[in-house]
Amino acid sequence: LESLYSPLRLLEPMKRVGKRGEGKWQRISFEQLIEEVVEGGDLFGEGHVDGLRAIHAPDTPIDAKHPSFGPKTNQLLVTNTSDEGRDAFLRRFALNSFGSKNFGAHGAYCGLAYRAGSGALMGDLDKNPHVKPDWENMEFALFMGTSPAQSGNPFKRQARQLASARLRENFQYVVVAPALPLSTVLADPRGRWQPVMPGSDSALAMGMIRWIMDNQRYNADYLAIPGVQAMQQAGEQSWTNATHLVIADELPTLAGQHLTLRHLTPDGEETPVVLNTDGELVDASTCRQARLFVTQYVTLADGQRVTVKSGLQRLKEAAEKLSLAQYSEQCGVPEAQIIALAETFTSHGRKAAVISHGGMMAGNGFYNAWSVMMLNAL
Structure with a gap:
C-alpha cells in the first residue's frame, strides 16, 4: 500500500535525456511518447532510431540472405509482466496486428534462468526441478x-x-x-x-x-x-x-x-x-x-x-x-x-x-x- 500510494510513484511517461546509466530523465506527455515511438528519429542524441512505422514491413525481409529471420516486423519485441487483463490485448497487437513473432511472455524473463540453473544443479535439464526451503526448521x-x-x-x-x-x-x-525491496526495511x-x-x-x-x-x-x-x-x-x-x-x-x-x-x-x-x-x-x-x-x-x-x-x-x-x-x-x-x-x-x-x-x-x-x-x- 505504501508503494501504491507513494507520492513518488510514476504517473507520466519518462524519457532518458542523458547517457545510459546517468539516471537523467524528464517527464513527457503521452502524445509525445506515441509520436516518438511511431515515427522514431534522433530521440536520445545518439543517432537515428527507427520507429514502428519504419519497421512495419511484413513483406520485407530483415536479411534476404537469412530468410529465417523473417520480415522487418520481427524487429519489434513486446513483453508483458503478468496476465492482469492486458495479456490478450498485447498478444493480439504484437502477433496479429503488427505481425511480429517476438512476444515475450512473463515466463520468458522471470523464472526461466532460475529453473534452468537449478535444473543443472539437480541433474535434470528436462524438467528443471527446483526446491523450496524448509521454513519451519530454517535458521x-x-x-x-x-x-x-x-x-x-x-x-x-x-x-x-x-x-x-x-x-x-x-x-x-x-x-x-x-x-531496497518494498518488503524490507533498513531498521x-x-x-x-x-x-x-x-x-x-x-x-x-x-x-x-x-x-x-x-x-x-x-x-x-x-x-x-x-x-x-x-x-x-x-x-x-x-x-x-x-x-x-x-x-x-x-x-x-x-x-x-x-x-x-x-x-x-x-x-x-x-x-x-x-x-x-x-x-x-x-x-x-x-x-x-x-x-x-x-x-x-x-x-x-x-x-x-x-x-x-x-x-x-x-x-x-x-x-x-x-x-x-x-x-x-x-x-x-x-x-x-x-x-x-x-x-x-x-x-x-x-x-x-x-x-x-x-x-x-x-x-x-x-x-x-x-x-x-x-x-x-x-
Whole structure:
C-alpha cells in the first residue's frame, strides 16, 4: 500500500535525456511518447532510431540472405509482466496486428534462468526441478534474486511462512537485491538488505564459494557420498557428484566428460568413477565414501594418458580464478560483507538456505542461478 500510494510513484511517461546509466530523465506527455515511438528519429542524441512505422514491413525481409529471420516486423519485441487483463490485448497487437513473432511472455524473463540453473544443479535439464526451503526448521535465509513476500513462487504462501519464521528468536535473513525491496526495511536487524550490482549475483556467489573452500566450511561428509547406495547407508536423502572424476585435458572428444568404467576397460559400463579413500579407482555406485579433491593422471583403455579431477576440485579451481577483492569489485559488495555472508551462511549448517527466482534473469542468468544454488549443495 505504501508503494501504491507513494507520492513518488510514476504517473507520466519518462524519457532518458542523458547517457545510459546517468539516471537523467524528464517527464513527457503521452502524445509525445506515441509520436516518438511511431515515427522514431534522433530521440536520445545518439543517432537515428527507427520507429514502428519504419519497421512495419511484413513483406520485407530483415536479411534476404537469412530468410529465417523473417520480415522487418520481427524487429519489434513486446513483453508483458503478468496476465492482469492486458495479456490478450498485447498478444493480439504484437502477433496479429503488427505481425511480429517476438512476444515475450512473463515466463520468458522471470523464472526461466532460475529453473534452468537449478535444473543443472539437480541433474535434470528436462524438467528443471527446483526446491523450496524448509521454513519451519530454517535458521538463516539468504534471498538472492527474489524479494520476501513480494516475488517468488508461490510468493503468498512463502510470505506467510516467512512471517511465521520471523516469530522465532533464532531466525534471521538477508535480502540481496540492487534496490531496497518494498518488503524490507533498513531498521530491521533480523532482515537485512545487502545491495548488489544488477546481474552480478554469480560474482557474489563465487566469492562466497571461494571463502567456503579456503576455510573448509563445506559439508565434507555429505559431499563425499558418491551414489545412491552410499546415500542409503549414510541415512541421507540425496547425494552429489562432487567426487566423480572429470577428464580435465582439452581433448576434442573427451574434454569435460565424466570418467566412466568404459573409458578404462573396453567392456566397462557407462558408470562414473571415483577415487576411494584407499586411492583406488572404483565404480561410484559401489563406493561408500570417496575423496573430495582429486587431481591425477589416468591411462584410458585406448592408451591415452589424461588428467582427471573431481567435480569439487574443479569447482574449487573455478572459484580461485578470482580473488575476493576481484569478486567484490564485480558485484559491488564489500569484501568484508562477502566474508560475513559466507560465514553466517555456513554457521547454521543445514538450517541455512539460499532462496532465488526471477531476479536471476540476465544475460548470464543461467550461470547466476547455478552458482547461487550451488551454495545449497555445499
